[in-house]
Amino acid sequence: MIDIQLLGLLNATLQAATLLFIAALGELITEKSGILNLGVEGMISIGAVAGFITAVNTNNIFFAVIVGVLSSAIFASIHAIVTVVLKQDQTVSGLILTILGLALSSLIGKNYVGKKLDTKLESLFSINDPSNIFEVLLSQNIIFYISILFMILISYTLKNTMFGRRFEAVGEDSKAADSMGLNVIKTQFIATCLGGAFAGLSGVYLTLSYVPYWTDNMTAGRGWIALALVIFGGWKPYRTALGALLFGFLEALVPRLQTYGFELNPYIVKISPYIITILILVLLTIYKDGKTGAPKNIGIPFFRENR
Amino acid sequence: MNKYTLSKRQAVNELSTFYSFIAGFLIALIIGSIILLAQDKNPIDTFSLMFRLSIGSVNSLSSSLNKATPLILAGLGIAIINTVKLWNIGAEGQIFMGAIGVNFLYINLSLSNSTIFIILLLLSAFLGGAFCILIPALVKVLFGVNEIITTLLTNYIVIGLTIYLVNGPWKDPDSLNFPAAAYVGKEVYLPNIFGKLSYGFLICILFTALAHYLKNKSVFGYEMRIAGGSEMTAVYAGINAKQKAFLAMLIGGGFAGLAGGVELLSQTHRVSTGISQGFGYTAIIIAAITGMRPIGIFLVGTLFGALSIGGSVIQTIGVSTYIADIIQASTLFGALIIQFFFNYKLLKVDDD
Numbered sequence: 001m002i003d004i005q006l007l008g009l010l011n012a013t014l015q016a017a018t019l020l021f022i023a024a025l026g027e028l029i030t031e032k033s034g035i036l037n038l039g040v041e042g043m044i045s046i047g048a049v050a051g052f053i054t055a056v057n058t059n060n061i062f063f064a065v066i067v068g069v070l071s072s073a074i075f076a077s078i079h080a081i082v083t084v085v086l087k088q089d090q091t092v093s094g095l096i097l098t099i100l101g102l103a104l105s106s107l108i109g110k111n112y113v114g115k116k117l118d119t120k121l122e123s124l125f126s127i128n129d130p131s132n133i134f135e136v137l138l139s140q141n142i143i144f145y146i147s148i149l150f151m152i153l154i155s156y157t158l159k160n161t162m163f164g165r166r167f168e169a170v171g172e173d174s175k176a177a178d179s180m181g182l183n184v185i186k187t188q189f190i191a192t193c194l195g196g197a198f199a200g201l202s203g204v205y206l207t208l209s210y211v212p213y214w215t216d217n218m219t220a221g222r223g224w225i226a227l228a229l230v231i232f233g234g235w236k237p238y239r240t241a242l243g244a245l246l247f248g249f250l251e252a253l254v255p256r257l258q259t260y261g262f263e264l265n266p267y268i269v270k271i272s273p274y275i276i277t278i279l280i281l282v283l284l285t286i287y288k289d290g291k292t293g294a295p296k297n298i299g300i301p302f303f304r305e306n307r
Numbered sequence: 308m309n310k311y312t313l314s315k316r317q318a319v320n321e322l323s324t325f326y327s328f329i330a331g332f333l334i335a336l337i338i339g340s341i342i343l344l345a346q347d348k349n350p351i352d353t354f355s356l357m358f359r360l361s362i363g364s365v366n367s368l369s370s371s372l373n374k375a376t377p378l379i380l381a382g383l384g385i386a387i388i389n390t391v392k393l394w395n396i397g398a399e400g401q402i403f404m405g406a407i408g409v410n411f412l413y414i415n416l417s418l419s420n421s422t423i424f425i426i427l428l429l430l431s432a433f434l435g436g437a438f439c440i441l442i443p444a445l446v447k448v449l450f451g452v453n454e455i456i457t458t459l460l461t462n463y464i465v466i467g468l469t470i471y472l473v474n475g476p477w478k479d480p481d482s483l484n485f486p487a488a489a490y491v492g493k494e495v496y497l498p499n500i501f502g503k504l505s506y507g508f509l510i511c512i513l514f515t516a517l518a519h520y521l522k523n524k525s526v527f528g529y530e531m532r533i534a535g536g537s538e539m540t541a542v543y544a545g546i547n548a549k550q551k552a553f554l555a556m557l558i559g560g561g562f563a564g565l566a567g568g569v570e571l572l573s574q575t576h577r578v579s580t581g582i583s584q585g586f587g588y589t590a591i592i593i594a595a596i597t598g599m600r601p602i603g604i605f606l607v608g609t610l611f612g613a614l615s616i617g618g619s620v621i622q623t624i625g626v627s628t629y630i631a632d633i634i635q636a637s638t639l640f641g642a643l644i645i646q647f648f649f650n651y652k653l654l655k656v657d658d659d
Contacts, residue, residue, distance in 0.1 A: 038455065082640060086647035091394060091455070092595045096639050099588050103632035107342070110627055221463045228456050267475070271467035274460040278442070285452045303313065 004131075005259060009252055011136050017241075017248025018144045019202055019210055023226035024233070024240050025150060026198025031230060032158065033191035034171035034297035037079050038094030041223025042101020043196050047072035047203025049105040052214045053112055061119050061208065068204035069197050075101060076196020077189075084188040087301035098223065106216045113215050121209035143205045150198075155237040167191055171295035174302040184302045199223070221274060228277050232284055234293040250276050313651045323649035324598045324642075328607065331596070331642030335634045338641075342633065348626055356624070357617030367616065369503035373574060375612025376511045377402060377566035377583065379605055381590035383518040384436070384562030386599040390522055391552040392535035397443065397458030398563040399587025400465035401436035405567025406575075406582045407469065408435025410477065413491050421494040428495060429510070429568045436564015437557040439465055444556035448549040454556075462587065466580065473579055487579035497573035505573035512605075514562065519601040521558075531555050563587065589615070589635060596639045611635055 023040055030037045037043075051068025055061055075097070082093045127139040157164035169177040170187045178184050202222075207214055225247060233240025254272040257264050320326070340350035362368045381398040388395040395401075412431040418424040443457035470486070477488035497506045522528045533541050534551035541548040567582055575582055593611055597603030618631025 078640065082643050086644060087651070088643040088647060089595075092639070093643060095396065095591055096595070096636050099592065100633065100636035100640070103629045103636060107627050107629040107633065110629075221460065224456060224459050228460075231453065231456075265471070267467060267471035270470075271464045274463040274467075278446075278457050278460050281456060282446045282450060282452050285446070285450045303315070 005256070007130060007133070007136050009249075009256055010133065011130070011139075012252035012256075013245065013249045014136075014140055014144060015210060015248070016251045017244040018141070018147050019205055020222060020226050020229055020247055021241055021244035022143070022147050022150070022205065023199045023202035023223060024229035024244060025147070025154060025237060026195040026202075027226055027230050028233070028235055028237065028240055029154065029158075029167060029198070030191045030195030031298055032167040032171045032235060032295055033188045034174060034295050034300065034302070035080075035083060035188050035192050035195075036090045036094060036299050037076065037097070037192060037195055038091060038227065039076070039079055039097025039101060039223075040195075040199050040226050041219050041221070042098035042105075043072045043076055043199035044203040044206065044219045044223050044226075045101045045105040045217075046075045047200025048207040048219065049109040049112070049203075049214060050200075051204030052115075052117070052207040052212075053109065055117055055119065055208055056112060056115050059118055061121055064208060065121070065201070065204050068208075069200040072200025072203060073193045073197040076193050076199070079196075080189045080192035083301065084185055084192060087303060090299050090301075102217060102219075109214050109216070115214065117208065117212055120212055121205065141205070141209050143201065143209065146201075151237050151241050158237070168295070170302075171297050174297050174300075175304075178302070178304060188302070199226075202226075225273065225277050228281050231294075232280060235295065246280075247273070247277070312654050314654050316650060316652055319649055323646060324596075324600075324603070327642040327645040327649065328596055328638070330645040331638045331640070334641030334644075335637035338637045339630055339634045342630060343626065346626070348624075353621060353624070353626060357614070357621055360620040361613040361617035365502055368613075369499075369505075371613035371616045372508045372609065373503065373505050373612075374616050375609045376505070376507045376573075377570045377586045378590050378593060378612055378615075379511050379608035380514060380566035380569065381563040381587050382593040382597075382604040382608055383514060383601055384559040384566075385590055385594040386559075386597075386601060386604055387518055387522060387531075387562060388555050388559035389594065389599045390528060390531040390535060391548075391555045393447065393552060393556065394455045395440065395458050395556070395559050395563070396455055396591065397440055397461045397560070397587070398566075398590050399583055399585065400458075400462035401439045401560045401563035402567035402570070402583040402587050403465045403469050404435040404439035405432035405564030406435075406571040406578050407465075407472065407567075408432045408438075408564060409568045409571050410488055410491070410578045411435075413495065414477075425495050425497065425572065428572065429565060432568020432571075433561040433565045436567065437561040439564065440556050440560030444553050444560075447556070448553045469578065469580055469582070477578060479577070485579070488577050490577045491572070495572060496576065497569065505569075507569040507573040510565075510569055514565065515601050515605040518562070518604075522599075522601060527551075527554075563590070566590075585632070589632075592635050592639050596642055 023044055027040055047068040050071035051064045054067040055064035079093050079097050082088045083090045121141055123139050123141050125138050127135050130136045130139050166182055166187050170184050174184045229240055229243045232243035251273050255269050343350040343353050360367055361371045385395045385398055408431040409428045412428055443454050446452040447454045473486040473488050479487055479489035499505050530546050531551050533544050533546050534548035570582060593604055593607050597607050614631050618628045622628055
């Protein structure tokens with residue numbers, strides 16, 4: 001017989017991890033191709049608000065997910081145009097994408113603060129009060145299974161298919177990839193928009209299931225934690241998933257420590273995810289001695305010299 | 308069939324950043340107009356109202372300059388840190404920490420000479436900002452931990468700390484349900500030069516000059532530039548790159564802390580979560596748009612201060628204040644797009 005509290009902890013861990021993991025997976029693809037996109041926070045926010053508004057107005061949850069994902073992908077294309085096509089600074093562009101995304105989503109969502117959803121993103125099987133690990137695993141939200149599917153699919157694609165190997169080729173040495181006849185611009189453009197699409201999926205999960213409502217700045221730094229996760233995962237999908245589970249576990253654990261008899265200041269509980277992220281990032285960097293395994297061309301715009 | 312290829316321009320026009328900014332601002336106004344039209348608001352009426360209410364009178368101009376002060380100071384901090392090619396995304400947290408630094412010293416010290424007291428309080432704000440970036444700076448130079456993520460995350464930590472302080476140990480019982488610390492005494496208010504214009508703006512001018520000197524004229528600025536360049540050059544020049552980077556980060560954090568201190572002593576007069584409304588993020592836009600030039604930061608910061616005032620007053624006619632944020636961010640995107648045409652030219656090549 002497993003403690004019901006432990007099952008609750010597992011459940012909360014999986015939910016928090018899913019949210020972070022999907023966004024991190026998208027950023028992983030983008031960064032693999034050599035493009036750093038610091039706009040994750042803004043892209044999640046755009047997807048979150050677009051999905052929520054669509055769901056409130058149409059009551060069609062499937063359509064809402066599609067709209068949220070596409071909105072973020074289109075939003076990410078701003079970054080693609082500015083950095084991939086026009087070769088401007090990726091750090092600057094990504095930061096502004098976050099600022100613009102947060103402001104734009106607040107503007108669009110102004111009349112939807114406090115609105116209630118009639119339909120939510122549901123779990124695959126409805127199990128009330130799961131009483132063992134399998135029931136917890138089976139009662140997860142549909143996005144959880146989708147993210148596992150994507151993890152396997154993306155890991156396989158990046159390693160074993162022509163389409164996927166391109167991203168790494170371009171991200172490691174864009175000039176060599178170019179001389180091999182790969183279309184660098186196109187590859188990086190696709191990778192950036194894919195990153196946006198996944199951030200959007202994370203966003204709709206946030207507003208259509210995890211929370212589920214809309215309010216300003218509700219992403220609360222998750223986009224940045226996702227960025228840290230990519231570093232943690234060493235640009236590998238499975239390790240990133242492990243990292244997401246670890247972060248999700250800690251995020252779920254700290255507020256529950258009280259039930260295990262620890263006295264905790266609620267304000268410290270609130271900021272613990274950010275402290276934990278910094279701590280893990282520092283430990284990891286020390287452990288790896290600064291060699292993180294980042295794509296070699298990350299942040300460097302591709303430019304073909306005149307011949 | 309013709310193909311096009313890109314060519315890097317050998318000499319980029321010195322004023323290209325300025326031209327790009329102007330063009331970017333125009334693009335942003337167009338985007339702002341579209342958003343206003345979508346909300347059934349007349350853009351020309353709205354913009355002229357914003358213009359009038361932000362710089363149309365001495366009073367409103369003073370408000371704009373007061374608003375610009377923290378934006379400029381935080382922007383200067385970002386620019387100083389960028390001299391060593393590092394990013395400070397933590398200005399927002401440093402602003403809060405500066406205000407916390409002021410209140411901390413105010414509670415624990417009392418001086419009869421208010422001029423010296425104010426100077427000490429501002430020094431405490433500077434130290435608060437520097438303290439806020441201490442951990443990111445340390446782990447950056449010691450272990451090479453990505454400073455973009457660590458400085459950003461400290462924002463959430465410091466704002467969490469602020470919420471704790473104003474709900475807990477510093478909570479003013481007289482503020483009723485609004486969580487805030489007690490007001491500081493009138494004797495430490497930063498006085499106004501004339502009308503509503505605070506002495507904070509004078510401090511802002513002084514620190515713009517200081518930042519310009521530090522970055523472009525001083526030996527330290529020269530050393531910072533080398534430290535931010537290649538490792539080999541720094542070694543060859545006998546410059547301790549890590550030490551310079553560390554110092555640059557603390558000084559830059561201090562500038563943003565000072566922004567919080569000035570804001571507290573001249574505007575809010577107490578610590579609350581309203582000390583900064585995203586000033587640290589707007590400062591990033593300002594610093595980036597000017598290519599990290601202190602004088603440019605001063606000018607664009609002034610414009611953005613006016614834009615923020617304009618943005619907050621048009622709320623009364625039912626326009627979201629976010630329109631100012633969107634115009635600011637779009638300006639930078641527009642400028643980045645235009646900058647491309649200064650850096651590259653499209654060449655037509657015949658297909659072979």
